[in-house]
Amino acid sequence: MAEKKLLLEHAHDPAYQTLAGYRAKGGYKALEKALSVDRQAIIDEVKASGLRGRGGAGFPTWIKWNGLPKEKTKPHYVVCNADEGEPGTFKDKQLMEETPFLLVEGMTLAGYATRSEVGYIYVRGEFLDAARACRKAIDEAYAAGLLGKNIMGKGFDYDLHIHTGAGSYECGEESALMSSLMGERGMPRLKFPHAPLPTVAGLWDLPTLINNVETYCCTPSIVDRGGEWYATMGASTKNSRGTKIFSVSGHVNKPGNYEIEFGTPLMELLEMAGGMKGGELKACVPGGSSVPIINKESCEKAILGYEEMGDVGSMVGSGGCIFLNDQTCIVSFIWRTSKFYAEESCGKCTPCREGTRWMEKVLERIVRGNGQPGDKQLLLDICSQIDGRSFCGLGDAAAWPVAGAIKVFPEEFDYFIEHGHSIVGSQMMREINPAFIKSGRTAKV
Amino acid sequence: MSDLIQLSNGQARPKAPRVEDLELKFSEQAVRQLDALRGHYPEAKACILPALWIAQREYGGWLPPEAIAEVAHRLGHSYAEVEGVATFYTMYNTDHPVGRHMIEVCTCLTCHMCGAYKIATYLQQKLGIGFGETTADGMFTLHEVECLDACDRAPVLQIGDEYVGPVDEARIDAILEELRKREDASVVKLADEIVRVHLMAGENN
């Protein structure tokens, strides 16, 4: 299989970033169609497409769209999760920068289908190019009557705003994102079943739809060409339909975003990205830093699909695919992963706040050559105390990569702890000034 | 500048100003922009984040306690609440003034695998400062950041509203030279650009 470009088909064409260019390629046909049919018909198309959320969890999109009240008694909101923060992922960035109208049209469709009047794109503060591209697209859409009052003369009113974050991975977690959008610290809220779903009580306790950038970008072609057509892609997999963008980085010759049909083998993705650089394939983190690492043998068996990746002990996640060559010290890689989670833990719940720092500390002493004999088991114990016991998904996401790496590469941990240096005679650790190991900008008073 | 409170860890942080001492500093443009933003949300509280961006621009790239107090005052919230928000997010500079250009080195996973710590060492040596520090001439502040989500360009830096990468030592020399010659302060430009993306075509004046 080769790349299958549905969202990225016109990505490199600057004209596509203008309304005229977007329309010339069939843009806004979906909205035109949608505004003249029943709202439920749109949701039915999304259902038929088998589209699952591209933000990481793979939740069926139509269930969310269908979950907002059908009898409207109060305002409804649509939110786009554009806080892309998962290490290894940079697909939403490209979509916003190069295909902003896909997102704007997708969010307008969602607004119509869910009877909403306002949408917010919550984009991470660092993504200025993406936010500027969306701003231009939104302004153009307003000027052409595709946003605002009485869209396309069909009596549908819908505003779309941009709201930026200010540096916090946790704000990608949907309830924390909503806290942040409402002007609070980016901490998560109580969730279902202990509290109503966001589709019932989200932003300002009102019905809210929240999806990822890529999820919204998929919807114009689904509405335009039909859910059944969309579902023909990925039909070889158990339950993954359509295309998915994978952000390939690490030790590859051509890092970048590659859009493939579900069912493509992982090794073909590696081939698209120009193959390995600087050494043979050793391991891969296929779906962003939160998913368990897999070794070469598993890579060779892995098929890109939600359930299929589960078969090799990992996940599709957000699609941030990091390939690592045989010069890589897995212990050092995992140390840096745990540092990320310790930095980004919001501090609300004890297992994650304390556990992530504890793991970082233990891994730090290992990479400094001071590992203790019981450290591997200690790390596993900490993982099991965080996993499933944290308030939000960040805790689980911090535990999985550590537990996963110890399971797949136990000998690397044993060796490092016993000998005080890496099993791989690589440069990597020598490059690190020990003063850096305990550093970080979030040491705020 | 307000008084300092000495903290037990040896650091000091500025004290919140008293309301009666507060001198409002937002420009007319800033006030107009804040007013436009209020129309985007059903509650004024949602303006806290964008208002802090306006303040970071108006106060020259960081948020002294006066800036936080001004945002609190203008939005009708308590100082503590706004300070709590400001200190949660890493892009608001609440601790001390920063240099004209903030260089943020990503050392996260992919960048680490691609030599980010070597780049970081080079920057530290070249500028003679550690992470979180500012050069004596007030030109540069150096920071380590988590994944900028541009891992295809690893190792990558963020400088103001731009990403630069992949970088090597030669590229860094060139970047520093360019920044030294630059007329505007990229930390202020970043805040201004962020404010602008919030505002619609008609509101941006």
Ligand SMILES: Cc1cc2nc3c(=O)[nH]c(=O)nc-3n(C[C@H](O)[C@H](O)[C@H](O)COP(=O)(O)O)c2cc1C
């Ligand atoms: C710690 C954490 C970080 C997350 N970060 C993101 C993110 O950056 N972007 C995103 O779309 N979803 C992120 N998610 C997933 C969201 O909570 C949510 O599942 C997603 O926005 C739903 O959209 P979807 O159904 O379209 O995938 C994150 C989840 C957790 C627990």
Ligand code: SF4
């Ligand atoms: S798991 Fe707990 S501490 Fe960690 S980010 Fe979530 S709420 Fe915050």
Ligand code: FES
């Ligand atoms: S790891 Fe540096 S940009 Fe992602």
